[in-house]
Amino acid sequence: MDKLFIIKIGGNVIDTADELQSFLQQFAVVPEKKILVHGGGKIATTIGKKIGIEPNYINGRRITDEATIDLVTMVYGGLINKKLVASLQSLYCNAIGLTGADANVIPSVKRPVKEIDYGFVGDIDSSKLGVDNWQLLLNNNLVPVIAPLTHDGKGQMLNTNADTIASALAVALSKKYEVRLIYCFEKKGVLENVEDENSVINLINKEKYRQLLADNKLADGILPKIDNAFDAIDNGVKEVLIGDADDLLLNCTESVKGTLFK
Amino acid sequence: MDKLFIIKIGGNVIDTADELQSFLQQFAVVPEKKILVHGGGKIATTIGKKIGIEPNYINGRRITDEATIDLVTMVYGGLINKKLVASLQSLYCNAIGLTGADANVIPSVKRPVKEIDYGFVGDIDSSKLGVDNWQLLLNNNLVPVIAPLTHDGKGQMLNTNADTIASALAVALSKKYEVRLIYCFEKKGVLENVEDENSVINLINKEKYRQLLADNKLADGILPKIDNAFDAIDNGVKEVLIGDADDLLLNCTESVKGTLFK
Numbered sequence: 001m002d003k004l005f006i007i008k009i010g011g012n013v014i015d016t017a018d019e020l021q022s023f024l025q026q027f028a029v030v031p032e033k034k035i036l037v038h039g040g041g042k043i044a045t046t047i048g049k050k051i052g053i054e055p056n057y058i059n060g061r062r063i064t065d066e067a068t069i070d071l072v073t074m075v076y077g078g079l080i081n082k083k084l085v086a087s088l089q090s091l092y093c094n095a096i097g098l099t100g101a102d103a104n105v106i107p108s109v110k111r112p113v114k115e116i117d118y119g120f121v122g123d124i125d126s127s128k129l130g131v132d133n134w135q136l137l138l139n140n141n142l143v144p145v146i147a148p149l150t151h152d153g154k155g156q157m158l159n160t161n162a163d164t165i166a167s168a169l170a171v172a173l174s175k176k177y178e179v180r181l182i183y184c185f186e187k188k189g190v191l192e193n194v195e196d197e198n199s200v201i202n203l204i205n206k207e208k209y210r211q212l213l214a215d216n217k218l219a220d221g222i223l224p225k226i227d228n229a230f231d232a233i234d235n236g237v238k239e240v241l242i243g244d245a246d247d248l249l250l251n252c253t254e255s256v257k258g259t260l261f262k
Numbered sequence: 263m264d265k266l267f268i269i270k271i272g273g274n275v276i277d278t279a280d281e282l283q284s285f286l287q288q289f290a291v292v293p294e295k296k297i298l299v300h301g302g303g304k305i306a307t308t309i310g311k312k313i314g315i316e317p318n319y320i321n322g323r324r325i326t327d328e329a330t331i332d333l334v335t336m337v338y339g340g341l342i343n344k345k346l347v348a349s350l351q352s353l354y355c356n357a358i359g360l361t362g363a364d365a366n367v368i369p370s371v372k373r374p375v376k377e378i379d380y381g382f383v384g385d386i387d388s389s390k391l392g393v394d395n396w397q398l399l400l401n402n403n404l405v406p407v408i409a410p411l412t413h414d415g416k417g418q419m420l421n422t423n424a425d426t427i428a429s430a431l432a433v434a435l436s437k438k439y440e441v442r443l444i445y446c447f448e449k450k451g452v453l454e455n456v457e458d459e460n461s462v463i464n465l466i467n468k469e470k471y472r473q474l475l476a477d478n479k480l481a482d483g484i485l486p487k488i489d490n491a492f493d494a495i496d497n498g499v500k501e502v503l504i505g506d507a508d509d510l511l512l513n514c515t516e517s518v519k520g521t522l523f524k
Contacts, residue, residue, distance in 0.1 A: 047313065047336075050312060050313045050314065051309065051312045051313065052312065070341060073340050073341050073344050073345070074309075074336040074337060074340040074341040075336060075340065076340070077339075077340040077341075077343075077344045078335050078336040078337065078338070078339040078340020078341065078343070078344075079332060079335050079336040079339075079340065081339075081340070082335050082339045082340075082361055082363055082364075082411070082419055083335070083419070085361075085363045085364055085413075086363045086413045086417050086418060086419050087417045089363055089366055089413060089415060089417070090415060090416050090417035094365060094366060095363075095364070095365075096360070096364045096365040097360075097361070097363070097364050098358070098359075098364075099344055099347075099359070101344055101347045101348045101351055101357075101359070102344075102347055102357070102358045102359050102360075103356060103357075103358040103404055104351055104356060133402075133404075136398070136402055140395075140398055142365055142395075149344070151347075151348045151351060153351060153352060154352050155348050155349045155351070155352035156348060157344055157345070157348050
């Protein structure tokens with residue numbers, strides 16, 4: 001099977017011009033098949049305020065009302081996505097920007113209303129993700145750049161977390177590719193000592209994880225990320241990596257600077 | 263060669279919910295290969311005003327400044343494009359929304375500054391349009407939905423007239439397909455008698471055109487459209503049609519209700 005890197009960046013990378021440029025330069029030259037999944041950024045909030053859309057929270061949870069889904073469709077699907085695509089094209093990377101509606105690459109269902117009505121938010125069932133159109137693009141040297149948007153198949157765009165999209169894609173495409181799912185975040189990786197940025201643990205397998213938990217070495221904030229990583233691996237993803245956007249090229253090799261889960 | 267319909271709609275269709283829905287229902291069931299090229303709509307001006315972007319004119323010509331290219335990238339490339347795609351997907355039409363930057367499908371050059379600096383506006387050279395990625399999409403039953411945006415290959419999105427995109431695409435793809443280029447506009451077609459909506463001339467070839475000109479039968483407003491149509495035909499496009507969005511299905515057959523140029 002061919003290798004495939006599915007790489008997720010969030011607002012922390014998108015909002016910092018220097019960091020974004022350095023990331024894109026590295027991403028453009030990764031020689032293997034690759035997909036970029038991006039989140040939002042401060043620009044959505046800035047533009048939302050100008051248009052008069054205030055973030056709407058119920059019980060501390062952000063709600064995607066009708067005005068907000070239009071806002072994120074514009075900003076994530078238009079402004080951010082096309083700027084990333086145009087930048088990658090200038091770096092000779094044949095990027096193609098997509099939402100989940102395009103070519104129906106990520107169908108979802110509107111999240112059912114239980115205690116909270118989250119509004120226009122889409123939940124993905126990775127078993128429903130067709131792989132044909134992904135293979136068509138990837139096997140023809142196109143590089144998909146995915147905005148955090150899906151659709152319900154009934155004409156409605158839906159807001160979907162970029163981490164969730166990256167993970168669902170990784171699971172679905174593991175049937176056809178040897179996938180390394182890379183989450184870029186604000187630290188170099190999982191730290192053995194939270195006070196020491198250089199104490200990155202480069203490899204965590206399940207045994208190592210149990211040992212780290214037993215030794216009480218892990219900060220609480222990192223635990224859900226690690227659980228998600230092993231979840232993906234349990235569902236067929238070969239490897240998951242958490243690392244700094246600026247270390248991308250090395251993190252796409254065996255000499256990782258971040259933390260590789262396998 | 264396979265038939266290919268390249269169909270352009272403008273703000274007059276996009277801004278009228280009923281008319282748009284009727285058009286999309288017809289577009290979805292056109293059985294041949296097809297591309298939809300869309301223009302903008304009033305929503306760009308509405309959102310621009312809210313954000314504080316006033317249309318900027320020099321000598322009566324609209325200028326695309328930096329704020330405006332961001333605005334149209336959001337609204338045309340994001341909001342309008344994705345709403346069209348999601349609607350078509352709900353009609354079982356496997357639409358894929360693209361700008362010219364995506365997969366580099368429409369490279370352009372920033373319009374050179376002569377008397378006027380139009381700003382971030384892209385001019386297309388149809389001989390520079392690669393056909394490989396278009397064939398990849400069309401021959402795999404995907405239906406491209408194109409926003410009126412191109413890119414300069416150096417990282418900059420550019421604003422480009424939707425009529426121009428449709429025409430350049432038609433010329434480039436005529437090497438591989440038997441193209442009918444369809445412009446949806448506010449009348450049923452070219453009228454023999456401007457007072458009578460039912461006096462559509464269904465076929466205009468060059469001989470008929472000379473005769474209509476000699477008889478002084480054509481309204482001034484229609485002449486540039488007819489010249490553009492014959493320009494496309496002189497450059498290899500098989501047929502050009504001008505008609506009402508609501509007559510799309512018949513206008514994709516030989517029993518046209520609009521005006522066919524050939």
